Amino acid sequence: MFNLAFENFNEILYMDGHGIYVWSVYSIGTFLIFLSFLIAKKSIRDIQQKIKIKNASS
Amino acid sequence: MLMLGWTWGLLFAPQDAVQGNSYRIIFLHVPSVIFAELIYFFMAVCALMHLVWRVKLGAYLIKSAAPIGAMITFIGLLSGSIWGIPTWGTWWQWDARITSTLILFIMYLGILTLHGSFSNLEKADRLMSILVVIGVVNIPIIKKSVDWWSTLHQPASISVSGGSSIDPSMLYPLLISVIGLGFTLISLGILSSRSYIFIREKNKRWISENV
Amino acid sequence: MLRLVKAESFKLSKKLKSWLGPLLIMVLVLIAFPLSIDISQFDLDKFYFSIIIVSLLMTSFVATEGMFEEDFEDGSLEQEFLIEKDFYKLVLSKIFVYVCLIGIPIAFIGALFSFANGVAIGSFAKVFLLLSLSNLLLFNLFAFGNALSINKGAMLGVLSSLPLALPVIILLGTAVRSIQFGDGFAAIITLMIGVGLVMSAIMPLIISAALKTHID
Numbered sequence: 001m002f003n004l005a006f007e008n009f010n011e012i013l014y015m016d017g018h019g020i021y022v023w024s025v026y027s028i029g030t031f032l033i034f035l036s037f038l039i040a041k042k043s044i045r046d047i048q049q050k051i052k053i054k055n056a057s058s
Numbered sequence: 059m060l061m062l063g064w065t066w067g068l069l070f071a072p073q074d075a076v077q078g079n080s081y082r083i084i085f086l087h088v089p090s091v092i093f094a095e096l097i098y099f100f101m102a103v104c105a106l107m108h109l110v111w112r113v114k115l116g117a118y119l120i121k122s123a124a125p126i127g128a129m130i131t132f133i134g135l136l137s138g139s140i141w142g143i144p145t146w147g148t149w150w151q152w153d154a155r156i157t158s159t160l161i162l163f164i165m166y167l168g169i170l171t172l173h174g175s176f177s178n179l180e181k182a183d184r185l186m187s188i189l190v191v192i193g194v195v196n197i198p199i200i201k202k203s204v205d206w207w208s209t210l211h212q213p214a215s216i217s218v219s220g221g222s223s224i225d226p227s228m229l230y231p232l233l234i235s236v237i238g239l240g241f242t243l244i245s246l247g248i249l250s251s252r253s254y255i256f257i258r259e260k261n262k263r264w265i266s267e268n269v
Numbered sequence: 270m271l272r273l274v275k276a277e278s279f280k281l282s283k284k285l286k287s288w289l290g291p292l293l294i295m296v297l298v299l300i301a302f303p304l305s306i307d308i309s310q311f312d313l314d315k316f317y318f319s320i321i322i323v324s325l326l327m328t329s330f331v332a333t334e335g336m337f338e339e340d341f342e343d344g345s346l347e348q349e350f351l352i353e354k355d356f357y358k359l360v361l362s363k364i365f366v367y368v369c370l371i372g373i374p375i376a377f378i379g380a381l382f383s384f385a386n387g388v389a390i391g392s393f394a395k396v397f398l399l400l401s402l403s404n405l406l407l408f409n410l411f412a413f414g415n416a417l418s419i420n421k422g423a424m425l426g427v428l429s430s431l432p433l434a435l436p437v438i439i440l441l442g443t444a445v446r447s448i449q450f451g452d453g454f455a456a457i458i459t460l461m462i463g464v465g466l467v468m469s470a471i472m473p474l475i476i477s478a479a480l481k482t483h484i485d
Binding site: 158161162164165167168169171172175176181184185188189192193195196199 | 413417418421424425428429431432433435436439475478479482483485
Binding site: 033 | 078090129140141
């Protein structure tokens with residue numbers, strides 16, 4: 001169950017011709033999930049900044 | 059955990075006898091489609107909370123979960139499309155499961171657009187909740203679409219009650235990927251709901267005191 | 270209730286664009302469809318039902334577009350709310366009037382054109398019944414979309430109510446198959462009548478809740 005299914009790195013990338021589909025799906029998926037985290041983090045930072053400025057001015 | 063599931067599935071799980079290595083897309087495709095439906099179900103529960111008990115947090119959670127739901131449904135659709143090229147020889151088919159998932163994606167967009175169209179946010183919250191509750195009728199249809207229509211898409215390989223039709227060497231990484239994506243989405247949900255609560259409650263004293 | 274039905278019928282009959290527009294669109298699509306299929310004129314009956322389903326979706330959407338907009342803008346909705354404290358009766362009578370004045374004529378035109386497209390004459394009653402019931406279901410759904418978006422444009426109405434039309438389209442598809450193969454039609458029509466009755470009773474409640482949110 002825990003044996004590597006491929007002989008070498010090239011096989012992992014190529015996956016008998018299916019590598020382009022498999023790796024593109026995972027890259028896009030990871031990118032979108034990662035991007036969502038970044039957007040959420042940035043949004044929290046921005047709103048905290050605004051609240052801090054408001055607190056300081058009042 | 060998600061990385062463990064993906065690494066196991068991508069590198070260690072054996073090749074499928076029929077689909078070859080392209081089946082490895084399953085470790086992203088299946089979890090994302092499961093969560094596309096689960097997130098909508100969660101939103102429906104929040105919408106009921108908001109409509110019945112007037113809990114503001116219900117609406118905030120819907121508003122934070124809807125973009126995540128849309129994103130994960132898009133990933134599900136896209137991964138299914140790409141998987142379709144080597145498996146069915148076409149990237150899109152007006153097939154039951156694919157079409158109903160596209161409808162789910164449109165529902166997410168509809169909810170977001172509806173909320174964004176009103177400047178009165180309390181009104182937007184209520185209308186959005188009504189739409190979410192009514193839209194939940196589509197979830198069992200999406201779930202059962204492969205059984206009701208003649209379709210290219212295969213029936214579900216794993217189910218809560220009926221066991222599974224796939225080998226344990228593929229099933230375990232799949233289950234780990236499902237749980238891993240679940241945790242990832244929960245943490246994303248916590249982050250975005252935190253940010254949305256800040257935005258909506260920014261003028262309240264408890265927010266000013268805690269920032 | 271009768272007062273509302275009379276008032277709504279009067280209002281709709283005065284709005285020529287609202288009831289004549291969908292009928293003309295239906296006629297236009299049904300005339301244009303056989304002309305646009307040049308090679309396979311003999312297969313018209315096979316494509317007819319697909320075209321009619323898409324036309325129904327389109328015309329019922331156009332018919333219900335702006336269903337509540339004018340009432341919202343001229344204050345009639347508020348006035349009705351002050352009198353009745355609820356919109357249930359108003360919505361119910363509005364949908365009833367729209368189905369009678371627009372939905373049933375559309376169904377009649379659709380059934381009439383089915384002969385011209387090679388569908389058996391004996392199927393007229395079936396097609397008419399099927400299209401009338403579909404209109405009842407679709408009008409309820411699109412009225413809901415319209416009540417949500419009210420004066421925010423048609424796009425929002427489509428986005429919010431089109432996904433809900435999916436179950437209706439599944440039912441329609443099954444009913445069409447039963448007309449073409451001549452079996453199980455009674456069962457599917459009974460199911461559609463049941464769904465139509467439940468939807469006609471529940472949908473006005475939901476639409477009323479959405480309208481109240483706009484008035485609040």
